[in-house]
Amino acid sequence: DIQMTQSPSSLSASVGDSVTITCRASQDISNYLAWFQQKPGKAPKSLIYAASSLQGGVPSSFSGSGSGTDFTLTISNLQPEDFATYYCQQYNLYPYTFGQGTKVEIK
Amino acid sequence: EVQLVQSGAEVKKAGESLKISCKGSGFRFSNHWIAWVRQKPGKGLEWMGVIYPGDSDTRYSPSFQGQVVFSADKSISTAYLQLNSLRPSDTAMYYCARQGSSWSIDQWGQGTQVTVSS
Numbered sequence: 001d002i003q004m005t006q007s008p009s010s011l012s013a014s015v016g017d018s019v020t021i022t023c024r025a026s027q028d029i030s031n032y033l034a035w036f037q038q039k040p041g042k043a044p045k046s047l048i049y050a051a052s053s054l055q056g057g058v059p060s061s062f063s064g065s066g067s068g069t070d071f072t073l074t075i076s077n078l079q080p081e082d083f084a085t086y087y088c089q090q091y092n093l094y095p096y097t098f099g100q101g102t103k104v105e106i107k
Numbered sequence: 108e109v110q111l112v113q114s115g116a117e118v119k120k121a122g123e124s125l126k127i128s129c130k131g132s133g134f135r136f137s138n139h140w141i142a143w144v145r146q147k148p149g150k151g152l153e154w155m156g157v158i159y160p161g162d163s164d165t166r167y168s169p170s171f172q173g174q175v176v177f178s179a180d181k182s183i184s185t186a187y188l189q190l191n192s193l194r195p196s197d198t199a200m201y202y203c204a205r206q207g208s209s210w211s212i213d214q215w216g217q218g219t220q221v222t223v224s225s
Contacts, residue, residue: 034211043218049211087152091211095168098152
């Protein structure tokens with residue numbers, strides 16, 4: 001199985017800050033990388049696919065980059081509604097696998 | 108509007124079986140892979156596998172192979188997750204999700220809470 005490792009596991013930031021979350025794959029997954037946001041008690045929400053393409057309706061404050069094994073999710077100008085847990089997922093090879101999650105908390 | 112609506116919360120005893128449903132609307136259900144994802148309390152997301160309702164082709168994660176069964180009835184745009192011989196460790200939220208044309212998940216169901224008591 002492809003292992004997906006996110007860092008950091010958690011971070012604290014203030015409204016208006018920019019934050020970057022890293023996701024590393026244990027082998028080359030090209031750009032078959034998605035990012036999801038999950039708020040407590042809610043279903044995940046799809047944010048980004050193909051490493052850098054925004055899902056419909058996702059604000060441009062979210063951006064993704066990377067290919068191969070190293071990927072990043074950047075959230076610019078953090079808003080109160082952005083405080084959540086973020087997951088990456090590779091969908092290059094079965095079984096598709098998720099990272100362990102990164103919790104973005106309010107400082 | 109694309110929607111996935113899952114069946115309601117379940118409370119079961121160890122050893123019982125359970126079938127969760129996931130009904131799609133607003134899209135051609137037969138033409139999209141449907142994924143199942145588990146989330147244990149306070150933990151991360153686990154990919155269980157996928158089913159293609161058009162021909163019921165399935166791919167299971169080795170971690171769940173033999174423990175769960177996916178099925179689908181394309182005539183009613185519904186996918187199912189069957190859990191057999193339930194254990195307290197199966198207590199979790201289970202999500203279905205649609206894989207879009209980009210192959211990534213683009214829509215999630217609201218989740219079905221399963222609680223298993225001993």
